[in-house]
Amino acid sequence: MAGKVFFSVSMSLDGFIAPESPEELMGQLWMELQQWIFPQRFFRENLKLGEGGEEGRDNDIVRETFERTGASVMGKRMFDAGEQMWPEEAPFHTPVFVVTHEKRDPWERPGGTTFHFVNDGIESALDQAREAAATATSASRAAARRSWST
Numbered sequence: 001m002a003g004k005v006f007f008s009v010s011m012s013l014d015g016f017i018a019p020e021s022p023e024e025l026m027g028q029l030w031m032e033l034q035q036w037i038f039p040q041r042f043f044r045e046n047l048k049l050g051e052g053g054e055e056g057r058d059n060d061i062v063r064e065t066f067e068r069t070g071a072s073v074m075g076k077r078m079f080d081a082g083e084q085m086w087p088e089e090a091p092f093h094t095p096v097f098v099v100t101h102e103k104r105d106p107w108e109r110p111g112g113t114t115f116h117f118v119n120d121g122i123e124s125a126l127d128q129a130r131e132a133a134a135t136a137t138s139a140s141r142a143a144a145r146r147s148w149s150t
Contacts, residue, residue, distance in 0.1 A: 004133075005126060008065055010034055018078060037062060046091050069094060070133030073125045076100040079115065089113070095132040097125040 010033050011017050019030050037043050041053030042063040053059070071094050074082075079098045082090075089111035090096075096115045104117040118125040 005130065006068075008069075010037070018081070042066065048087055048089070070135075071129040072096045073122070073129045074098055076102065090115075095129070097129045097132075099125045 009017055012033055016029060016033060019027055024030065036058060038049075039054045040059040040062050041055050042059050044050060044053040046066065069092075072092055074096060076098060079096075079100070088109065090109040090113035093112040096113060098115055098117050099122050100117050101119060102117060103119060106117070107115040109115070116128065118128060
């Protein structure tokens with residue numbers, strides 16, 4: 001059984017997804033784009049940002065997206081930015097396939113996240129993510145999430 005693929009990304013109406021460089025990750029434009037997710041209870045708990053937070057439909061969407069994801073695919077720029085910002089226990093808790101030209105061994109993090117670096121294109125990364133998602137222990141996590149910046 002092949003896993004489903006869904007695209008999960010915050011995007012402005014003019015197409016802004018991510019900053020031009022990792023140095024701008026916490027810049028004004030990116031923070032404005034992401035301002036909706038930081039107060040969400042599930043997001044705060046998952047990133048260990050403290051207790052509390054907003055509940056409601058936005059929080060439900062964040063939780064439901066996480067719960068149905070058995071693997072993720074991201075681009076190198078998103079990985080580079082996140083590598084500098086994520087806590088030691090990366091927030092995915094599933095395999096993550098990073099599309100890159102860089103050759104690198106898998107990077108295992110506490111909590112179940114392992115970053116796999118894919119050098120032979122997005123199709124290969126998606127195939128690997130589908131396979132990983134299809135073998136996820138929970139049927140509700142049998143989807144591959146694709147998100148990256150270009």
